[in-house]
Amino acid sequence: MANQTPNQIEQLHKALKLTQRLRSNVTQVFQKLSDGFEDVEKKDKYLLNDLHKTLSSVNTDLSDLEAGSSTLGPLTAASNSTNSTLICVDPIIDKTSTYTQLIHTYKWTDKMKEQASYASNLLKENQFKRTPIQSGTFTKRLRRSQPACCYPQSNVDVLLNSLIHQYRDTMHISVVRPLGSSAVVMIVLGKTLKALLVLRGMVIEWVKVKGYTEDFHGEDGKVDIWSSSRYQVFQKITQHVTAATLHYYAPEMPDIAIKSLIIWLQSYSTLFSTPCQKCGQFLQNGLPPTWRDLRTKKAYHERCKLMEK
Numbered sequence: 001m002a003n004q005t006p007n008q009i010e011q012l013h014k015a016l017k018l019t020q021r022l023r024s025n026v027t028q029v030f031q032k033l034s035d036g037f038e039d040v041e042k043k044d045k046y047l048l049n050d051l052h053k054t055l056s057s058v059n060t061d062l063s064d065l066e067a068g069s070s071t072l073g074p075l076t077a078a079s080n081s082t083n084s085t086l087i088c089v090d091p092i093i094d095k096t097s098t099y100t101q102l103i104h105t106y107k108w109t110d111k112m113k114e115q116a117s118y119a120s121n122l123l124k125e126n127q128f129k130r131t132p133i134q135s136g137t138f139t140k141r142l143r144r145s146q147p148a149c150c151y152p153q154s155n156v157d158v159l160l161n162s163l164i165h166q167y168r169d170t171m172h173i174s175v176v177r178p179l180g181s182s183a184v185v186m187i188v189l190g191k192t193l194k195a196l197l198v199l200r201g202m203v204i205e206w207v208k209v210k211g212y213t214e215d216f217h218g219e220d221g222k223v224d225i226w227s228s229s230r231y232q233v234f235q236k237i238t239q240h241v242t243a244a245t246l247h248y249y250a251p252e253m254p255d256i257a258i259k260s261l262i263i264w265l266q267s268y269s270t271l272f273s274t275p276c277q278k279c280g281q282f283l284q285n286g287l288p289p290t291w292r293d294l295r296t297k298k299a300y301h302e303r304c305k306l307m308e309k
């Protein structure tokens with residue numbers, strides 16, 4: 001519209017006025033036809049003349065509009081308007097896909113709302129918890145079990161006494177409690193080594209291994225759980241036993257974990273008399289085979305075990 005010349009705009013205004021006048025006259029014709037038939041007998045001549053006059057003016061207006069519109073070119077012919085300006089010119093919704101797209105979107109939104117409500121109900125029934133929900137007897141057993149660190153002292157004593165009795169031929173096990181409820185288990189394995197385990201409940205929390213000639217008591221006679229062996233071989237074995245406690249750790253069966261470690265520890269009784277299963281040598285870098293396989297209990301040098309893997 002902005003690119004139309006003043007003459008064209010004037011023609012357009014004229015055409016719009018003619019259209020308005022035509023519509024007004026046509027409305028009058030139909031109005032008179034609908035209102036006037038009741039009085040046709042009395043005033044038929046007058047009404048017919050009036051109707052004829054109105055129809056004539058309609059005819060004239062139509063002729064004028066046709067004549068005026070022929071001088072008007074297409075609305076956008078002289079302009080460089082984009083197609084977007086045609087939207088207001090042609091608002092027929094059947095020719096655009098907007099309505100169909102709206103219906104499609106509405107259906108999807110409705111469906112999504114329905115699915116979301118189903119999902120919400122399902123999630124309410126199955127709330128996420130850090131502890132997975134089990135079923136059947138396993139759930140009952142889990143609820144009854146208690147943390148491995150919180151077993152009463154009497155239960156720990158029963159376990160340790162059974163170990164003392166069971167392995168009395170191969171190792172000497174003694175228990176002291178210098179720091180309250182935590183048991184300090186001291187193990188003497190033949191004439192090879194001494195091991196110290198600190199238990200919190202049924203959990204092994206600290207391990208030290210020393211030589212047979214070394215002691216776990218300080219100069220004041222108290223139990224010393226901190227000092228390390230002065231021999232490199234036992235320092236290395238301390239590291240391996242600490243790793244083994246993590247391997248055997250079983251929170252659901254803490255007594256089995258302690259027993260397994262004790263049985264595995266017995267394999268060190270041949271520390272200085274068994275060659276490495278990999279290289280067949282007794283010494284490597286001045287050390288005997290300090291590692292014992294966690295499953296087979298076979299002896300390996302630390303480096304030979306790494307190569308084995």
Ligand SMILES: [Zn+2]
Binds near residue numbers: 277278279284300301
């Ligand atoms: Zn070796």
